[in-house]
Amino acid sequence: MSESASANAPKPSSSVKLVLLGEAAVGKSSLVLRFVNNDFQENKEPTIGAAFLTQKCSLPTRTIKFEIWDTAGQERFASLAPMYYRNAQAALVVYDVTKPSSLTKAKHWVAELQRQASPGIVIALVGNKLDLTNDGGDVSEAAGAAQGESESAQNGDEGAGEEDEVQDDVSGDARKVSTREATGYAEEEGLLFFETSAKTGTNVVDVFTAIANAIPESSLKTGRGTGAGTGQTSLGNRSAEDSRVNLDDRNAATAKEGCAC
């Protein structure tokens, strides 16, 4: 896959544990499915406990292998979440742009992660179901990230280049959470921020690329979960070559300079 895509010698590869959190039915699993298989299913089985998937992301200087923990969204599964975000280096906190309560829930998750997860965890706030809004699926980079690293991610594949700053004026679409509100919150908390559509694929890969870029190099060297303080043993070679998850031809097609997922 990425080895073949790039002419370079095998780049340093490291694993990043990423956890998805958010209210039920905001599209966590769909985001992952889009990212991993470039696929979308209307009726996805609810996640019981958590689903585990992996996907590689090739950056210019290194390869990141995401180990994605996709958690169940139903409220009562929340007490299981610590089990999954333990040692996570990155988190995707997802809400539904058509459902304000889901942003509230997302904020709760952000607060939980900031206090309980590994210090230095990279958190991205993601407003999903952009396809249900007037902005439709052709919006990219709904907002810049609060962390500077995401700039490099802006030349991602899908829908890149169409900057759309103002999406606040909502007219008759299903959007209930304004971009401004979410951006403001994300900036306040120092989160990466994106609005995505798992259905159309808008911005999905960008999110992961931005996260990959935002992971500090130092934490990659020691494997995952740096500074988690829970005494986990770090593993240098986390079987980087192992691509258990079927990465389809899409990788080759999208292997540009940015993320080659």
Add this chain to the structure above:
Amino acid sequence: MIPWSSFVQKAQSLIDPANFNIPALSSPDHNPSKASLFRQQFRLPDSQNPLQEITADLVLPLPNSSANQGDGSRKVDRAGNTYTGRLHLSERFICFSTQPTSFIPSATASASTAWTGQTHGTGPSGNGFVLPLSCIRRVERLHSASHVFSLALTTWNGLLNKQQEPNLVPQRLILQLVGSRQACERFCDTLKKGLREGMKEVDNLRTVVTDCYSEYLLSGAKGKGQDGSEADTRQPPDAGLGLIFRYPGDARKLRDRSKMRLWGEYFRENGRNATLIRQPTFHKLIRVGLPNRLRGEIWELTSGSLLLRIQFPMLYQQTLAKFDGQESLAIDEIEKDLNRSLPEYPGFQSEEGIGRLRRVLTAYSWIDPEIGYCQAMNIVVAALLIYMSEAQAFFLLSALCDRLLPGYYSTTMYGTLLDQKVFESLVEKTMPVLWDHLTKSDVQLSVVSLPWFLSLYINSMPLVFAFRVLDVFFLEGPKVLFQVGLAILRVNGEELLETQDDGSFISVLKSYFSRLDESAHPRSENPKLRAITRFQELMVVAFKEFSGITHSTITETREKHKGAVLENIETFAKRTSIRNLGPESKRLSVDDLGTIYDRFYETLYQWEQRQRVIEEETRRQERKKSQRLSMLAPPADTQVGRVGLGPSPTHMDYEAFREFLAATSKWAVADSPGPSGKESLSGKSALWANRRQPADHEFMQRLYRKWATNPEEGLDLQNVVNGLARLKGSPDIMNNINYFFNLYDDSGNGQVDREGILKISEALLFLSRRGFEGTITATPSVENLNSTADRDHAEDSLTTDEKFLGSVSAFIRRCFEYADPSHPENRKEDQQDATAEATEKLDSFAIGDDDDEEEDLIDVHDAKPASSPAPDATAQTAKSTTPELNSDDHNRSTSESANPALDPNNPLHITLPTFRMVVLADELLEQFFESYFPQSFHLSDHPHPAALAASSSMSSNLTTFSNLGSIRSSGLAAGSAPVAGASGGIVPPGKGLRGVLDNIVSDGIRMAAEVKKRMDEAQRDLERNALGREEDEDDEDDEDYPRRENTAAAIPGGIPSWGAGAYGADTERRSVVRDADRDLLEGAEVLGGGKEERTSLLDGKDDANHAPRKVSGSAASAKDGGSPTARDGEVISKLVEFES
């Protein structure tokens, strides 16, 4: 052989605790009731209790069909026609069990493909039966030569169908009771009674039984249909979606038909459905996998849910009808998942299947609202529906949630988390090498295994195999899940040892599950060995190698980890809940919030628990009348009272709120110590350990209404936190004053009327009646201290509490003084006069009495020379005294004259600015609102920095009060102690202190009530004499102003002399005096004894404004103060009037 095996069984039944299905989490004291053990053992509905039990031999007639294929297992039957065990009788059931144990060596060889031996299970107890009494058609007493007490039971087996079955031999079993004649007779008596009751339920039984596939199977209808020679005489009963959409798997490969034949034969010999008798073959037949069409029926039979269905045959339909069209959160959640439950099964791509799933999940969410709906239930129910009808699935789901998977689907999922811990610890114990590896590679096992347990392997393994696991699971209980889980790890052990992370770990298992149907030994020479599939291998490992994992293993391990798991959940819940409290809560410290959270739920749970006890009692009394729906309520011994256990009450009503306040503030504790001993309190908050009855005061009701968003619904945590945050959050006195005012601003128009003013004063007295815990200090004067020095240990005037009472009466007076008329037309000049007069009256009643008593102090007790200058001083300085003189002089006349201020036609009110002014005019009141009031709500031991700063200014006299049990940092107490000692006025608190304080305060409250009463009287007087009062008022008016001026002028010097004189007396002496006074007034009990202990050390500046008021107030309340004015006699007489 027979005697030997029965002997072994008997012995083992005595030894093995595993025979009892100990209810997993239902034992609050680790000591489950016998009734619950009994129900667990036989999977009976919760309404059942063990009534009789006796040792017995079960004698089964030899199989009448001689055409058995001897497949080896038959021998066991022939040999085991007599079983020895225990016979139990409950209200509706007769149960027999040989209680086979896990020690019985498996009947089959270890390498065999047929692992069909005894399952070491504690399922429904091996061999025996669980018969509803309604199944019994006849009982005969057999007369045998030997002195054996024998009963022959004939059942309805096969006789409930309309059509006569061919070759049906009525089922008859013989029980030989082993026991004393008396015991046997007793058993028979109870049985007789039960049978009579049972007869009423034969119709229920018939309804349910005729739906069973077994009846259809044995009726012969099926056979005829298959022949095609005759049309089906009846429709086959609903055996799940599989009948329509095919059952998963290849029926031929599963040898479905031969299994069916074997079951048919078993049913014929041992009875079917409700009348089935379990013999070893039963267990074996289940182990080899159930035939599709019988699967649902056997599941509900082994799980015990059939018994529930017999009890409430129409519950499912009734529930659906009852809640038809209603909506709920659970329904929303269910709808989201309907399309994604076993979508690979064609039945769930159809409206038919989805409709069934919807109905079952919805109905269950209604009857068990505490669980509602949990993701994973959709998958489990979908699987059940392939093999059983909706009603069957509904009852089986109930058995799952209540008994087989306790706490799995609860709102906190504590059962799931707990069993993950249990599983991990079992892995550690049985596979230490693998466990080490997992720990080293930082693979968290539960992330892999959690879905196995939560959805019963249904979406982990291919369906066909998951159902095989379920077959055994329903028979033998939750331990099967553990055994299978351990076996999966064991079988894959080597590969798993090579994995380095979660990902590879998961993928090894994934690929294993996908190849379960392949040969376990593909390269073996031996074709038999080659024929063994991986799944068969897995089952052998699970039930042979891990046969040591019994129900008691699980129960014990659960017990071990339960505390930690619940604590984790609770920490998480608390953390989350506190964090989500919103911006208002940020005004309180995290510790405070934690304390509120803990106390809130503690109160709620205790409250609930008490309600439950009461309920239980009521129910016990009503039990005979109506039977409790076991499904509708959790078992009586279910543990409640922990957040971690799941659905928790979230709102407290006023009654519970009172309890909460009583745990928070001393003033909220009732004066009369209630039957506190009875109510046990968990020792969590030691400081409040001796539970006290909460008080009930109007103020608390106001607080409740103020805090509640919806008083009907009750207070939730958010309400309480917001309420407290507003009180304690800002150290701003204005905020507190405003808050208090708003509490009494009933109309919300910024005005508090006369009634409100009096209520406020009552509340002030109510709040202060237990002392101030040192947050309020009356400032003593230098003179005071001097005078203290003068006299031998003379006390330094009044205690803060006494002074506070004075402040309150001054408060009332001033309120009326500065009140605005509610009707503008009354806003005449005379209004002020009127107010003044009202004030005056108050003075004469409320405050005057202290003066008179002070006077008494001097007059009656000459032994107090130092107090002689007091009258003058007081007259000059204490503003209250001067007018009182006058007012009392013309008290009678004025009280008879009308006063517009007291005229109901001239309502008056105070506004917030007035209220504020009045409060700030008095040092004690100011302190009350600044520090005492907010601080009287005790939260964490680590108060917010602001609060701490405030409390550090606490005066020294708090030493006395701190011992009453208020929460204070010991450092402060220690720091203040020397000061207190230096004052010389501190007397260590005696035991009776509280009582004394209570007396004083209740006196104060009574005083306020009297003031009110007096006001009303005066009002009536005024109404009568509506005229001719102008001059009087003018007079008073004139006096009023100078008085105030005097007061102001006297501040520097007046009070000290007054204090030294009138109140500088030695405490003991004072107490004597007071006793005398009290005797004078009402001959009441000792009061002064406590006063000395409450003596406050007055430090720092003096303030004439509060001191005299304090005096008068305390005197008023205690009716034993002293006032060096002339008109005491009158007042005394008045007080006497009041008392009488």
